[in-house]
Amino acid sequence: MPLEHRKLLTIVTEAALEHELAREIERLGAHGYTITDARGKGGRGIRNAGWELSANIRIEVACTVDVAHAIAAALKARFYDDYAMILFLGDIEVLRPEKF
Amino acid sequence: MPLEHRKLLTIVTEAALEHELAREIERLGAHGYTITDARGKGGRGIRNAGWELSANIRIEVACTVDVAHAIAAALKARFYDDYAMILFLGDIEVLRPEKF
Amino acid sequence: MPLEHRKLLTIVTEAALEHELAREIERLGAHGYTITDARGKGGRGIRNAGWELSANIRIEVACTVDVAHAIAAALKARFYDDYAMILFLGDIEVLRPEKF
Amino acid sequence: MPALDPVVLFFLLGLAAGLLRADLRLPPAIYEFLTVVLLLAIGLKGGVELASQSLVVMLPQMVTVVLMGVALPLVAYPVLRFAGRLERADAASIAAHYGSVSVGTYAVAVAYLAYRQVAFEGYIPVFLVLLEMPAIVVGILLARGVDRNTRWRMVAREVLLGKSIVLLFGGLLIGWAAGPEGIKPVEGLFFDLFKGVLALFLLEMGLIAASQVGGLRRHGLFLIVFGIVMPLVAGAFGAGLGWMLGLSVGGTALLATLTASASYIAVPAAMRLSVPEANPTLSLAASLGVTFPFNILVGIPLYHHLAEHIHRLGG
Amino acid sequence: MPALDPVVLFFLLGLAAGLLRADLRLPPAIYEFLTVVLLLAIGLKGGVELASQSLVVMLPQMVTVVLMGVALPLVAYPVLRFAGRLERADAASIAAHYGSVSVGTYAVAVAYLAYRQVAFEGYIPVFLVLLEMPAIVVGILLARGVDRNTRWRMVAREVLLGKSIVLLFGGLLIGWAAGPEGIKPVEGLFFDLFKGVLALFLLEMGLIAASQVGGLRRHGLFLIVFGIVMPLVAGAFGAGLGWMLGLSVGGTALLATLTASASYIAVPAAMRLSVPEANPTLSLAASLGVTFPFNILVGIPLYHHLAEHIHRLGG
């Protein structure tokens, strides 16, 4: 089966940023994204999703290396200092490279 | 620690397919799966999970390369044309190879 | 962009273990974790999240290889025999190595 | 008495909020919950009345109603296929939507009549159950022809064991078994709160309807026209039938509303699995984006007047 | 008056839907919500009555009830271990389930009595709180012996700060502090809707019970027999005790129901963490798959008759 290599960018951050990040991700060239609700703990303490302001979201973007790096760079610059946010990249294989 | 290599197959698609995909995945030899509710955007537009028909699910299957490819091929053939669906593979290490 | 390699440890298990696992994960040196609600099927049968006792959680920990192995070993020793649980490791790249 | 039923105002609020992209949404779990309560409430109410019904009267009515459920999509299909130049699958799927019924629309009609103290046959919910299924079968046949690959058992499961029928039918049974006395303890939730629950449900429906407008923008005028003309024709047809079946004015108005309404729960789900090549945005744009709003804003009062008219003429 | 309490019909609907694998489920959030409302409502009702109670009367009753909560699992354990040939951990865990209580079963019994206008001591919910815990401690001791590794503090936290006790006890305090007058403003939600909320809760319980049948299929006849005989024996025992404690007929029936009922919230959660090697499918198959249905369908009326009988004899 012909599989092509892409990157999977995963972002975990505050639910309040959902709309803003979706816009940013598309602006930087990704063709889609998947969001799931999450809770967790990190440098900025526990975010247990008890209510809106303590809820996290987990965003996944399957895209090319360049787009992944572009998004990572943009988010780092704009959000790292002020928001609870982590971000990591992984390697994936996809069936329809044109989609990603 | 003795770790063995396996594949992690991730599928994001319409919630309506949950039962059908679960059956298919088991039929093709996977020993289990994990499902989380999701929303997102892609070629078929925004699916914001506002109600049943616009909800996505995210299915993960840890399995052997062969099973992963078999599932990927089967889903591509059966669902890609008509359903909102993406699918990608990643490499993982597991502790109990016999389980996957 | 300077990216460093880390491991992503993913655990899928019974929701009842949430507090206990969170404590354990931190005790073993991870700096954070992300939890999402999940359902699924495996060796211990279907867990469809219809109610508390049949609900799963999916825990992700981005950390160093050593911490990942330490957690994996600890969970295997303590929980594998008695609980519905799987666990796998993947490779990821992160922007702020000091965070993980 | 206000021009619009108050509950309908909640739909408009949701619609406006949706179109303005307001940051407002009921959690899916709540939407699910409201649907469950509405379906059970409607079933229970019908079941209680059923207790005092002779099957002799109902059986012919039930048969006729089922036949109508078969006929409607057969009428709609050629219009969609040739006037609308839609793909076969899409025409078939939309036809099925309009042959089946919308619980939300029915609930608004019930609220409308109750508000005006118009009586109606309490067992009408039985028709609601009966009308869910047939159009789906017809729709699949229209899309596939008589194809031995069609997984009928799966379709049957999908529909008969789907949320709507299980809860409506289950409610009917419970109401019937418990009777007017037995049901009292649960009236607080299912009857006294009915309108309030319906109001919240319509708020969410407004948000959902707004999200269907995109589909409309893409697929143009035809769906809008069809989404308005079809219910009018079907409604008139249903009103006539109701009168022929000897239903009261209220019952006639409700049957007209049922025939005029288009499904957005059972049918889309079934079509998605049985006729996947049909584009759901088309059918939902029509049934949710056009017909549902039209019916609850304009249609229901119209069907009511129509029912009165027919009964006056027919005597 | 129907043979079955209407609310019980909702359980049967859920059970049937579950066994037929119907596509019906209440979102977990809703199940959570219904549980919270039930627990608070039961607590509040008890608290209001508590206001007009002398501790002198209650104290001896409370002590006796706690002792019973300790005795029951000690009786059940050998049966499970030797007659049932179950592993030590499983026998201990199941014994704990039956030594503790089921809020859902209690709620149905209350509905049953209210429906028949049978009065009962309003403070019975206190017993509900008291009976949650002891059986868990006994169960752990049975499984572990006196093991210094047992994390008692964790167990205590887990149970005393678990949902059931916090809400029941909290409700008791609020009801007691607010009194009959003060509670009026919130009666609309917690009292008037009680039966309706219970009905929906039982619908979900039916679905859950159905999902336990698999466990039964695997672990055979013994659990079924035990799941029916144990509540009968315990119920008789509880009825006798209720009479000895000078409870009214209604109160006696409720105490019998409590002793006959098996936990499916607090105990399974505690056992899962404290006796992990015990297989939860076994205990839940028995308590949810057999005893819960048995109690709400057959047991409660039985315990009520038994209570009447004892009081007639005992005068």
Place this chain on the structure above:
Amino acid sequence: MPALDPVVLFFLLGLAAGLLRADLRLPPAIYEFLTVVLLLAIGLKGGVELASQSLVVMLPQMVTVVLMGVALPLVAYPVLRFAGRLERADAASIAAHYGSVSVGTYAVAVAYLAYRQVAFEGYIPVFLVLLEMPAIVVGILLARGVDRNTRWRMVAREVLLGKSIVLLFGGLLIGWAAGPEGIKPVEGLFFDLFKGVLALFLLEMGLIAASQVGGLRRHGLFLIVFGIVMPLVAGAFGAGLGWMLGLSVGGTALLATLTASASYIAVPAAMRLSVPEANPTLSLAASLGVTFPFNILVGIPLYHHLAEHIHRLGG
């Protein structure tokens, strides 16, 4: 009459459960649901009264109220910045929280007055809507100065189309359009259950407030003092204003409560996006961890007495 309003006891229960780390939480979906019902109920109630109001009377009041919404944060800012030695962004953000209003606090005040049969101008919810926004604008200006990079359109969207305003304002419109008669059908849910829904909402608020205490521990005494003194000052100011505007005793008490209350829905969300460098744990610790509890436990009765006093003096 009990010292504490019963609904407030639910807050204390939640607070205690939270501080004891009890395993108790309402699912987020339920919290969302309760918020929606409260906002709509408050709006509807206000709208119905609005029907019988002359804009001539209200307009000057509305203008004054808006000006107050602008003034409050301007007063709070220097205190926070210099007495509290807080960063500019933090001072500005907290000032905005206290300039705006808390729907939960308002609801408790309404329950408090209703419980004591104190009448008030039914259109006060209009002030609730008016007071949400201005403080946010002022807060952003205080943090940023007149900065052309501020995305005002985004801010406006964020607030005007945020849940609180859409539902309050939508409720007002619906209530106004439907009128006392038209609203009857939905009273069962929105009015009769109001206190019960509020009770559950406060239970959750208690849990949330408890989770803010950490923020307090970290940021010390000042926030506690400010969180108590600020509402007292603002409340007195609001009471005076209410009297000047010719409001009734009840209306005066409510306006005092509004001015004394601090936002925890609209403002934090807006600040998070518009002044991200402001640390939300600070503002929430003050508004949720200190001021909200203070107001519903101590403040509201105080503001009520104050209102009576002023009216007695002022005659």
